[in-house]
Amino acid sequence: MTLALFEDRGTPLDRQRFTWRELVGKPISKLDDDAFTRVRVILMNGIENEAMRFLHAAARFNGELRVPFAEVRRVEHHQATMVNWLLGPDHSPLETTIGYEQVAIEVTAALAQQEPDAYLAQNYRFGLLEDFDHMYRYSALMDRLEGKDSNNILQSYTDVMPGRPTVVEHRAPENDVRRPFDRRTAAPITKMNALTLTASEQQTHNYYLNIGPLFADPVARQLYAEIASIEQQHVTQYESLLDPSQSLLENWLLHEATEVYNYHSCVETETNPRIKAIWERMLSYELGHLHMVAELFKQYERRDPQELVGERLPTPIAFESQRDFVRETLAREVDLRPSGADFVSLEEEPQSSLDYRNHMNSEGSPSEIVADGYAWHPGTELTRQAANF
Amino acid sequence: MQESIDSTRLGTNRTGMQTSPALSKEMMDNAQLEPNETSAGLDGQALAEMRAEYVREADPLGSIPPPATAKGALKSGMKMMTCSRPQAFIDKLSERLAYERAGTRLYEAAITKFLEHSEELPGATVSDFTHIRDEEAAHALLIKECIEQLGADPTAQTPSAALVGIETMGILQAVTDPRTSLAHTLHALLAAELVDEAGWETLIALAENMGQKDMAARFREAEQHEQEHIFKVRGWYESLTLESGQLV
Ligand SMILES: [Fe+2]
Ligand SMILES: [Fe+2]
Ligand SMILES: [Fe+2]
Ligand SMILES: [Fe+2]
Ligand SMILES: [Fe+2]
Numbered sequence: 001m002t003l004a005l006f007e008d009r010g011t012p013l014d015r016q017r018f019t020w021r022e023l024v025g026k027p028i029s030k031l032d033d034d035a036f037t038r039v040r041v042i043l044m045n046g047i048e049n050e051a052m053r054f055l056h057a058a059a060r061f062n063g064e065l066r067v068p069f070a071e072v073r074r075v076e077h078h079q080a081t082m083v084n085w086l087l088g089p090d091h092s093p094l095e096t097t098i099g100y101e102q103v104a105i106e107v108t109a110a111l112a113q114q115e116p117d118a119y120l121a122q123n124y125r126f127g128l129l130e131d132f133d134h135m136y137r138y139s140a141l142m143d144r145l146e147g148k149d150s151n152n153i154l155q156s157y158t159d160v161m162p163g164r165p166t167v168v169e170h171r172a173p174e175n176d177v178r179r180p181f182d183r184r185t186a187a188p189i190t191k192m193n194a195l196t197l198t199a200s201e202q203q204t205h206n207y208y209l210n211i212g213p214l215f216a217d218p219v220a221r222q223l224y225a226e227i228a229s230i231e232q233q234h235v236t237q238y239e240s241l242l243d244p245s246q247s248l249l250e251n252w253l254l255h256e257a258t259e260v261y262n263y264h265s266c267v268e269t270e271t272n273p274r275i276k277a278i279w280e281r282m283l284s285y286e287l288g289h290l291h292m293v294a295e296l297f298k299q300y301e302r303r304d305p306q307e308l309v310g311e312r313l314p315t316p317i318a319f320e321s322q323r324d325f326v327r328e329t330l331a332r333e334v335d336l337r338p339s340g341a342d343f344v345s346l347e348e349e350p351q352s353s354l355d356y357r358n359h360m361n362s363e364g365s366p367s368e369i370v371a372d373g374y375a376w377h378p379g380t381e382l383t384r385q386a387a388n389f
Numbered sequence: 390m391q392e393s394i395d396s397t398r399l400g401t402n403r404t405g406m407q408t409s410p411a412l413s414k415e416m417m418d419n420a421q422l423e424p425n426e427t428s429a430g431l432d433g434q435a436l437a438e439m440r441a442e443y444v445r446e447a448d449p450l451g452s453i454p455p456p457a458t459a460k461g462a463l464k465s466g467m468k469m470m471t472c473s474r475p476q477a478f479i480d481k482l483s484e485r486l487a488y489e490r491a492g493t494r495l496y497e498a499a500i501t502k503f504l505e506h507s508e509e510l511p512g513a514t515v516s517d518f519t520h521i522r523d524e525e526a527a528h529a530l531l532i533k534e535c536i537e538q539l540g541a542d543p544t545a546q547t548p549s550a551a552l553v554g555i556e557t558m559g560i561l562q563a564v565t566d567p568r569t570s571l572a573h574t575l576h577a578l579l580a581a582e583l584v585d586e587a588g589w590e591t592l593i594a595l596a597e598n599m600g601q602k603d604m605a606a607r608f609r610e611a612e613q614h615e616q617e618h619i620f621k622v623r624g625w626y627e628s629l630t631l632e633s634g635q636l637v
Binding site for chain 1: 446450488493495498533546550552553555563
C-alpha cells in the first residue's frame with residue numbers, strides 16, 4: 001500500500017517528546033525476533049543518523065535556519081536513540097556486524113531492483129557484491145575467533161560465500177566517485193534510494209571505526225580496519241550519486257521524505273507488534289517534519305514540494321531475502337571494476353587503483369588471512385567431522 | 390618480546406593517587422570526606438529501583454526451538470518420558486556445544502601465545518595444549534551428536550548457549566590480546582576451565598534425571614578430561630606466577 005505524503009500531517013513538532021524511560025525500552029530478541037526486524041532496526045538507525053548529521057552540516061552553511069534545524073535535529077537524535085537501543089545487549093559487536101552486512105546485502109539488493117535509473121542500479125549491484133564478500137570474511141572471523149555460526153544471526157536468509165574479494169576492493173579515490181542523478185529529471189524513488197544507501201553505508205562505516213578497536217585479537221583489529229576502509233569508499237560512491245546542485249532546503253525535504261518512506265516501509269512489513277507500534281509513532285513524527293519543511297520550502301523557494309517528492313510514496317521497500325537476485329548478480333558482475341565513474345572489465349581496471357591496493361596489501365591482507373580455506377558450514381567448521389569418542 | 394615477568398616489573402604506572410602527591414592534594418580539596426547525610430544515594434537504593442523495574446518487565450532472552458521433525462519429536466518424546474520439560478536439557482546441551490566450540494578457538498589463540506613464550510614454561514609442550522584443544526573440539530562433536538539423537542537442532546543458538554558467549558567475551562579478550570603474558574593467558578584459561586567443568590557436572594546430573602544413561606556415561610568421560618585440563622592449567626599458572634614472585 002502506498003501512502004499519500006501530504007494528506008496526513010503527522011505529529012506536530014512540539015508534541016514530539018520523549019522521556020529517558022521511553023528511549024530505553026525493551027530490546028528485540030536476538031534469538032526469537034525475525035532477522036528482518038533487526039535489519040529494519042539497523043537501517044533506521046542509519047537513516048536517523050544521516051538526518052541528524054545532515055542537519056548539523058546544514059547549520060554550518062546557513063545562519064537563518066539554525067533554530068528550525070536545531071529543533072528537528074533534537075528529535076532526530078532521540079529517534080536514533082530509541083531505535084538503536086532496540087538492539088539487545090546480547091548482540092556482541094561481531095554479531096551486530098553480521099546484522100549490518102545483512103542490511104547492506106538485502107536492502108541494497110531490494111533497492112537495486114526497484115531503481116528505475118539503470119546507472120544507479122548498476123552502482124547498487126556493484127556495492128552489493130562487495131558487502132556480500134564482507135559477510136563471508138566476518139563469518140570466518142566469527143567462526144575462527146569465537147567459535148560461533150553467523151547463520152544464527154542471518155537465519156538462513158542470506159548466503160555466506162565469497163563475493164568480489166575484499167582484497168581487490170581497495171581502489172584509488174578517483175575511482176569511487178560516480179555521476180550524480182539529475183535533480184530536475186530523477187524520479188523521487190531514485191533520490192530516496194540513493195540517500196537511503198548513503199545513510200546505511202555511512203553508519204556502517206562509523207560503526208566499524210568505533211568498534212574495531214574493541215577487539216583484542218590482532219586479526220580482528222586488522223579486518224575491521226580493512227573493511228571500514230571499504231565502507232568509507234562505499235559512502236564516497238553512494239553520496240556521489242546525490243545531485244550536488246540540490247538546494248539546502250531541497251536536500252532537507254528529500255531527507256524527511258526518505259525518512260517517511262523508510263518508516264512507512266517498516267510499518268508495512270514489521271512482524272513484531274511492539275516494534276511496529278514504534279515504527280508507526282516514528283512515521284507520524286516524520287510526517288510532522290516533512291510538513292514543517294514543506295512549509296519552509298514554499299516560503300523560501302516558492303516552489304511546490306510535491307514536484308520534488310511526488311504526491312504518493314513509492315511501493316514500500318521489500319524487506320525479504322533477495323538470494324536469487326544476489327546469486328545472479330554475483331555470477332554476472334563479480335569481475336566488474338570501476339574506472340572513474342564507469343564500470344569496466346577486470347583487465348581494464350586503472351593502474352591508480354592497482355598501485356593503491358598493492359601498497360595497502362603489501363604487508364599482508366587480513367581479509368585473505370582470516371578466511372583462508374573457509375567455507376561456511378552449519379554450526380561452524382568445528383562440527384564438520386564426526387565425534388571420535 | 391615481553392615475558393611473563395615483564396608484566397610484574399616496576400614502571401611508570403600513573404593510575405594511583407600516590408603517583409602525583411600535589412595533584413592528589415588538589416583533588417582532595419573538592420572531595421567530600423563526610424557522606425552527605427541527606428543523600429539517599431549511598432545505599433544504592435535508587436539504582437536498585439531502576440534496575441528492578443527493568444527486571445520485572447524484561448522479556449526472556451529467547452526460547453528453545455521445538456524439534457523440527459515429527460520423527461525427532463517422537464524420539465525425544467519417547468526417550469524423555471520421565472521428564473516434562475525436555476527442552477531444559479536441550480538448552481543445556483546447546484550451552485555445552487557453544488562453550489566447547491568457543492573453548493576450542495580459545496585454545497587455538499592460547500597455543501599461539503604459548504609458542505611465542507614456550508621457554509618460560511619448560512614443564513609444558515605444545516602438544517599438551519593441542520591435546521586440550523582437540524578434546525574441547527571432540528566434546529563439541531559429542532554434544533552435537535547427542536542433540537541430534539534427541540531430535541533437536543544442533544545449529545540453533547538457545548538462550549543458555551547465547552549467554553555463555555556473553556560470559557566468555559572477557560576471557561577471549563584476555564587471551565587474544567597480544568600484550569597479555571603467558572601467565573595472564575593461563576589465568577583466563579583457568580577461569581574458562583573451572584566453569585567448563587561445572588557445566589559438565591550439571592549436564593551429567595540432567596542426563597541422569599532424563600534417563601539418558603549412555604549419554605551420562607559419555608559426559609562423565611568428558612568431565613574427566615576437564616578435570617585434567619584444570620589440573621594442568623592451574624599447575625602452569627601457579628608455577629609461572631609463583632616464579633615471577635621470586636625472580637628479581
Ligand atoms: Fe528522524
Ligand atoms: Fe560491508
Ligand atoms: Fe558497504
Ligand atoms: Fe526527520
Ligand atoms: Fe571443555
